[in-house]
Amino acid sequence: MSEVRAQDQAAYDAHAVRAEFPVLMQSLEKGLRPVYLDSGASAQKPRAVIAKEREVEEQYFANAYRGRYSFGARIDDELEGARTKIAEFLNAASSSQIVFTPGATAGLNMVAFGWGRRFVQAGDEILTTLMEHHANLVPWQQLARERQAILRFIPLTSDGRLDSERLGEVLNERTKIVAVCGMSNVLGTVNPIAELVRRAHQFGACVVVDGAQSVPHLTTDVQQTPMDFLCFSGHKLYGPTGVGVIYGRSERLEEMDPILFGGHMIERVWPDHSTWAAPPARFEAGTLPIVQAIALGAAIDWIRQHGLDRIHRHEQSLLRDLTTRMQSLPGMTIYGPDTPHKGAIVSFRIAGLHPEDLAAMLDRRAVFTRHGHHCTMPLHDLLGVSATTRVSLGAYNTTEDLDALLEAVQFAFQKLRPTQRA
């Protein structure tokens, strides 16, 4: 087993992968190379994705589903091709289960107010967690307020995992929706979605997975793990901004109301009322982010060419290395579970160094990290800190990136520690 893994890792050439990302191959001021450690916010794009966007714009751009001329037909083929690639990537049974959205946030709102508003009644319960990104919390708060439903939270363990043993305390026949992230954008925690789906379905609850962080790092199989909805964005998946996806089980999509109305989503319009087209068109009112959606297909091709499993193993190997090296730094607190339970995210604080100061110092070494509450205020309240620094890894990160980060942290120590007053 370990031999097989060693072989796979040897076969994954992170430097060659990195070389496919023009933005990372630049030389910055003072000859510094960009060390990009913020893929959790947005991933960089490989040349293949940039080329695809360019190809569409330069060779055959037209609006989709409207023109019978050759450009229009080509666009339709490309767009449906991208939809099919996404369906295959998730192992969805049909590409008609793939809805293009403007992003993960839009998708979650569409599910909350398209499906949730229709089925959640007063006194019903919506079950979520305190590790959710605001995009998978605030829409449910709003829905609960509107429907007089009750928002409940799955208890967390002290190391930031969902406490499965206590799931029974909050999951019951009143639970209508279970909305959980596949992977926490702060703690990195990988949640047991299969178990949640199984137990939630025993009560007939609808499981909505925020896959913004999990889909780019972990294989998602929507048939093996029959979640009801999965939302994610393209730009964290090495694709363009402005496009995202809702995957929905066919019967769920069928019963979901549209929340945006207009062109393309209708079947027939009369002066005083209209009927809706079948999914996915029902949820794609107006002109789609055509170029971005097609290029998202190219991003999926790129990932499959390298293998998401191999990318995952590479990231996990870097994560273990990084965790070990960071734990040896004085005053270091890393939030979240140990590496077997998490994906390629390390959120931390160093005693005496404010995350904003630290981020500024790292930036001076061209080490790009994120700091703040990462759109998870309730989680930061729970952790008892106002802000953390987050390192998130992607397919293109290398051991040299970790070296640069550690060197930059030393630089920050020198500059910011009180004894270093000039």
Next chain:
Amino acid sequence: MKLNELLEEYEELSDWGEQCDFLIDLGRDLPPLPEEDHTDCNIVHGCQSRVWLTTELDAAMDPPTVKIQADSDALIVKGLIAVLLAAYAEKTPVDILETDITGLFERMGLHRQLSSSRRNGLYGMVERIRSFAARSLSASVRTVP
């Protein structure tokens, strides 16, 4: 440090690295805000760091000036606060409302730090100081017999 001295020193610095070190030093020298003033009431919420701020009218001065004290949990933000305090030092409410802080930060190449979307608390701090000045002004107008 007086604003003109501060600017003179700052403008001799050649790059962001040196400017950043300078701000950190300013931050370290910022007069401490009394511990009892680090209250929720005095906090200016930022996304990435927190700022505590107190403002009072110093009636011992004629005309009265606005006395401002502030602190942040981040050193660089403390440095930016020091710049703000230098710009507002010993000013009357009218002078405060007439001070072009945006222009000053633009001149220092720090205007991004002031944007409302940056949310480091600095923008909220300027807003709060200005509204205090405006309130003091309307209160003093009303008390004129």
